Structure formats: structure tokens, C-alpha cells
Amino acid sequence: MTDAAFIAALSARAARIEIYLARVLQSATLAGEIERPARLMAAIRHGVLNGGKRFRPFLVIETAGLFGADEAQAMPVAAALECIHCYSLIHDDLPAMDDDDLRRGQPTVHKAYDEAAAILAGDSLLTFAFDLVTDRRNGLGGDVRAELANRLARAAGLGGMAGGQALDLAAASVPPDEDGVRMLQAMKTGALIRFACEAGAILGNASSGDIDRMRIFGETIGLAFQLADDLLDVTQTADRMGKATGKDDASGKVTLVGLRGTAWARNELDRLVAEAESLLEPFGPSGYPLRAAARFVAYRQS
Numbered sequence: 075m076t077d078a079a080f081i082a083a084l085s086a087r088a089a090r091i092e093i094y095l096a097r098v099l100q101s102a103t104l105a106g107e108i109e110r111p112a113r114l115m116a117a118i119r120h121g122v123l124n125g126g127k128r129f130r131p132f133l134v135i136e137t138a139g140l141f142g143a144d145e146a147q148a149m150p151v152a153a154a155l156e157c158i159h160c161y162s163l164i165h166d167d168l169p170a171m172d173d174d175d176l177r178r179g180q181p182t183v184h185k186a187y188d189e190a191a192a193i194l195a196g197d198s199l200l201t202f203a204f205d206l207v208t209d210r211r212n213g214l215g216g217d218v219r220a221e222l223a224n225r226l227a228r229a230a231g232l233g234g235m236a237g238g239q240a241l242d243l244a245a246a247s248v249p250p251d252e253d254g255v256r257m258l259q260a261m262k263t264g265a266l267i268r269f270a271c272e273a274g275a276i277l278g279n280a281s282s283g284d285i286d287r288m289r290i291f292g293e294t295i296g297l298a299f300q301l302a303d304d305l306l307d308v309t310q311t312a313d314r315m316g317k318a319t320g321k322d323d324a325s326g327k328v329t330l331v332g333l334r335g336t337a338w339a340r341n342e343l344d345r346l347v348a349e350a351e352s353l354l355e356p357f358g359p360s361g362y363p364l365r366a367a368a369r370f371v372a373y374r375q376s
């Protein structure tokens with residue numbers, strides 16, 4: 075698959091994911107809910123339906139497809155993961171954390187609404203993700219729903235993304251060494267990407283060997299994703315990224331790019347892409363879209 079064909083596939087799928095998210099994030103209540111407050115709904119929709127790449131849900135659906143599960147079967151889990159990703163961005167942008175005014179080229183949720191709305195939008199999205207994964211109507215068996223909910227909790231929670239964010243905030247006062255940076259990045263950014271690939275394999279009822287293989291693939295491209303993000307922070311403009319850049323350097327934040335330099339980072343990205351591609355070899359041409367995904371994360375320009 076060429077890189078251009080991959081971008082077309084990613085944006086076609088992103089459009090379908092956005093339609094699904096827009097449908098489930100409406101004001102109509104579900105059984106057991108009492109009311110969805112209009113302003114909170116508006117803040118949530120502002121934070122979710124705003125043109126993200128939808129890369130994590132793409133990975134869920136594409137990995138599921140590798141093992142024979144179709145897009146409709148994978149969509150609730152894919153959407154759940156995007157809800158958690160969007161919650162993390164909304165909270166990360168808050169003044170108490172990264173204090174950003176711009177996200178995906180638009181005002182952040184606390185700027186467009188207020189801080190309380192942004193906190194509650196994030197809280198609601200995190201909880202709603204587990205609603206999507208565990209909803210009986212999503213067509214998945216009880217064991218699969220429980221397994222996915224459990225893995226998602228571990229990827230997103232204190233030993234995963236939220237914990238990684240805590241380590242990242244602490245790193246501002248006590249700079250970590252390279253191992254420390256690698257660990258916090260594996261948690262903060264890597265855990266959700268890893269989950270996307272594991273979840274796809276679970277949705278496709280893959281063998282435990284294949285679930286492990288996809289977990290390692292997810293970890294590998296998660297590393298590449300963060301390394302590329304750090305490189306873009308050094309090399310790109312805010313206009314191009316739709317968010318502030320140069321922040322790592324300005325805040326004295328330790329990154330692998332800062333520790334090892336941009337030439338090393340570019341070589342390392344090549345190495346990670348080769349590793350990711352070799353993990354997909356057993357799947358032949360069916361693995362081409364995920365190979366293209368690995369190249370995309372490593373070599374993207376925004």
C-alpha cells in the first residue's frame with residue numbers, strides 16, 4: 075500500500091468513525107441515564123468532533139480486520155478508545171497541566187467553554203468509553219467485553235496513560251534519565267496505541283501468540299509515534315500542527331530527541347518501522363495497511 079493510499083484509507087475511515095461518534099454523543103439518553111446536560115454535551119462534542127486523525131480507532135479496526143472481524147464489530151471499541159484519547163487531550167490542555175489554547179487548530183475545550191466544563195467533559199468521556207465497550211448491544215460476547223474493558227482500564231489508568239502523565243508532570247522538576255523517559259512515554263502515549271492493536275486481535279478472536287505479536291507491534295509503533303511527536307515539536311510550526319510547538323525545549327522537558335539528537339531520532343524511527351514491518355510479515359499482503367500505518371506514524375509531518 076502506498077503512503078498516499080494509506081492517507082486516503084485513514085481519512086475515509088476517520089469520516090466513518092466521526093459519524094459513529096457523532097451518533098453516540100447525542101443528547102438522547104440511554105437506558106439508565108437521566109439527562110445529558112446540553113452545555114456539557116456541547117463541550118464534549120467540541121472536544122471530540124473536531125477533526126482528529128482517528129489513528130487509534132483506525133488501528134483497532136485494521137487489526138481486527140487482519141483476524142476477520144469487520145468494521146461494524148470493531149467500531150464500538152474503536153470509538154471507546156477515541157473517547158479516552160479525546161478526554162486525555164482535553165485534560166492535558168487544562169491550565170493545571172499543559173495549559174494550551176489550541177488543539178486540532180481550534181480553541182481547547184476550557185477556552186471555548188470553561189475549566190469546569192473541560193474537566194467534566196473529560197470525566198464523562200472516560201466513563202462513556204466503558205459504556206461503549208461493555209454495552210450488551212455491541213454484539214460482543216460477555217467474556218470479550220470484560221477482557222477488553224479490563225485491558226482498556228489498565229492501558230488508560232494509573233499504570234498506563236494517567237500514570238504516565240503524572241510521571242511527565244513530575245519530570246518537570248526532577249528530569250528523568252533515558253530509561254525514565256522511555257517508561258513515561260510508554261505509559262503516557264504508548265499504552266493506548268498498544269491497546270488499539272491488542273484489542274483488534276482480541277476482537278478477531280486471535281490466538282494468544284497473535285495477540286502478543288500485535289501487542290509488540292503496538293508497542294513498537296507507540297515508540298515511533300512519540301519519537302515522531304518529539305521530532306515534530308522541534309521541527310514544525312504551530313500552524314502546521316494545529317497546536318503549540320517548541321514547547322519541550324522552552325519548558326526544559328527531557329525527550330529522547332533532546333537527549334540523543336535529531337539524527338539519532340531519524341535513524342531510530344527507521345529501525346522501529348523495520349521492526350514493526352517484520353512483525354507483520356506472517357500476514358502477507360493483508361498486513362500492508364498496518365505496515366503503512368507504521369510508516370505514517372514515524373514519518374508524518376503533522
Ligand code: GRG
Nearest residue numbers: 126127128129162165166178235236239263303
Ligand atoms: C490528562 C490523563 C491525561 C493524560 C494526557 C495523551 C496525553 C496524556 C497528553 C497529550 C500530550 C501529547 C502531545 C502527547 C504526545 C502524543 C500525542 C498523544 C499526540 C496527540 O495525538 P494525535 O496526533 O492527535 O493522534 P489527534 O488530534 O490526531 O487525535
